[in-house]
Amino acid sequence: MEYTLTLHNDVQEVPLLATFIDTICEENAMDMEMSMNINLAVEEAVVNVMNYAYPEGTVGEVRIDASVTDGLLTLTIADSGTPFDPTVKKDPDINLPAEERSIGGLGILLVRQLMDTVTYQHTDGKNILTLVKKLN
Amino acid sequence: MKTTIKEQNDEIVVYFEGRLDTAASPQTEKEIQPVLDVDKDIVLDCEKLEYISSSGLRIFLSILKEAKPRGHKVSIVCTNQNLLKIFAVTGFTNLFEFRK
Numbered sequence: 001m002e003y004t005l006t007l008h009n010d011v012q013e014v015p016l017l018a019t020f021i022d023t024i025c026e027e028n029a030m031d032m033e034m035s036m037n038i039n040l041a042v043e044e045a046v047v048n049v050m051n052y053a054y055p056e057g058t059v060g061e062v063r064i065d066a067s068v069t070d071g072l073l074t075l076t077i078a079d080s081g082t083p084f085d086p087t088v089k090k091d092p093d094i095n096l097p098a099e100e101r102s103i104g105g106l107g108i109l110l111v112r113q114l115m116d117t118v119t120y121q122h123t124d125g126k127n128i129l130t131l132v133k134k135l136n
Numbered sequence: 137m138k139t140t141i142k143e144q145n146d147e148i149v150v151y152f153e154g155r156l157d158t159a160a161s162p163q164t165e166k167e168i169q170p171v172l173d174v175d176k177d178i179v180l181d182c183e184k185l186e187y188i189s190s191s192g193l194r195i196f197l198s199i200l201k202e203a204k205p206r207g208h209k210v211s212i213v214c215t216n217q218n219l220l221k222i223f224a225v226t227g228f229t230n231l232f233e234f235r236k
Contacts, residue, residue, distance in 0.1 A: 014159040033218045036187060040222065043189050047158045094227025098200050106190035106226055113225040 001027065003066040008059060009050045009081075017046055020064065028068050030135060038073065038133060041114040044107035045077050045086070045129055053081025053127065068135070075131040084127060085120045086111070139167045148176045153184040156192035165195050172202050179235075182214040193226055200231060211235050 005020040007013045021042055025035035046062055054060035062079045091112065092105035111118055117132045137160035138153040148171055156164060171178055180196060182188075200210045211233040214220055223229050 011158045014157050018155070018157065033221075036218045039187065040189055043157060047189075047191070094225075095230065096227075098197070098204055098231050101197060101201075101227075101231065103194050103197055103201075106193050109226065110190060110222070 001068050004063065006061055006063045007046065007050075008061060009054050011047055011050050013050075014043060014047065017043060017064070024066050024068070024073075028073070028135065034133075034135065037114040038075075041111045041131060041133075042075060042077070044111050045131065048086060048107055049077060049079045049081065049127070052084065053079045055082075071135050073133045073135055075133075077129045077131070078126050080126055083122050085122075086129065087118055087120045137164055139164055141168065141171060143174070143176070146176055147179050148174050149179040149181055151181045151184065155187040156185060156195075157187060157189045158191045161189075161191035161195060164192070168195070168199070172199065175206075175208075177209040177211070178203055180210065180212045180232075182212060182216065182219060185214070185216070185219060188219060188222060190226075193222075193228065196228070196232070209233060 003020065003024050005017065007016060018039055021039045022035065025038060030038070042064065046064065049062045053062070060079060060081055062077060065076045067074050086108050089108050091109045092102055111131065115131045115133050119130045121128050137156055140151040142149050142151070150168055150171055178199060180199070203210050212223065213235045214223065215236055
């Protein structure tokens with residue numbers, strides 16, 4: 001099964017993303033935990049594009065494609081913004097005390113923790129982030 | 137997303153209800169600002185919270201960063217196993233006191 005959604009770089013559109021992911025999860029009989037984890041990983045990856053891919057004040061798009069085959073959910077998140085590879089970003093140190101913990105970096109940490117593989121490529125002027133999750 | 141603030145005994149409790157996603161976080165952050173002006177320990181009640189993304193986690197962390205140096209504890213009430221896993225993978229279980 002294949003699914004596509006295109007959003008603008010506006011975080012107020014995040015609820016549309018949640019509805020899109022919920023539909024995929026329901027149609028593929030995923031449980032609550034799987035559904036929340038996928039929602040969260042995809043929201044983090046998409047919001048990262050919405051916030052940083054395009055110069056402030058310009059309108060841009062982010063396209064999400066999903067497919068489920070042979071028990072694997074594959075999601076690609078594509079944008080035409082500034083080339084940026086989130087997979088090279090270091091995870092924050094989660095063992096630091098509160099005073100030393102930085103506020104940022106949790107998004108990409110969640111994407112890595114919740115998905116099985118996360119890969120980035122820059123092709124034809126597009127950033128393409130691919131997230132794969134084994135179902136069951 | 138709905139937040140309710142109640143002062144109870146020597147604590148101030150924030151009840152979160154719904155989805156604390158990136159779209160909802162700015163409003164939620166504004167609504168809970170008064171909590172930081174009260175000279176009491178803070179409880180973040182997540183019993184009716186269905187979902188939290190990094191934008192919500194950042195709000196929790198900034199509350200802790202403001203309250204702790206003033207000698208106040210910040211606790212999280214949560215029994216939702218899916219949310220507890222998110223608090224675990226982000227290291228929040230080491231930072232906050234968890235209650236059931």
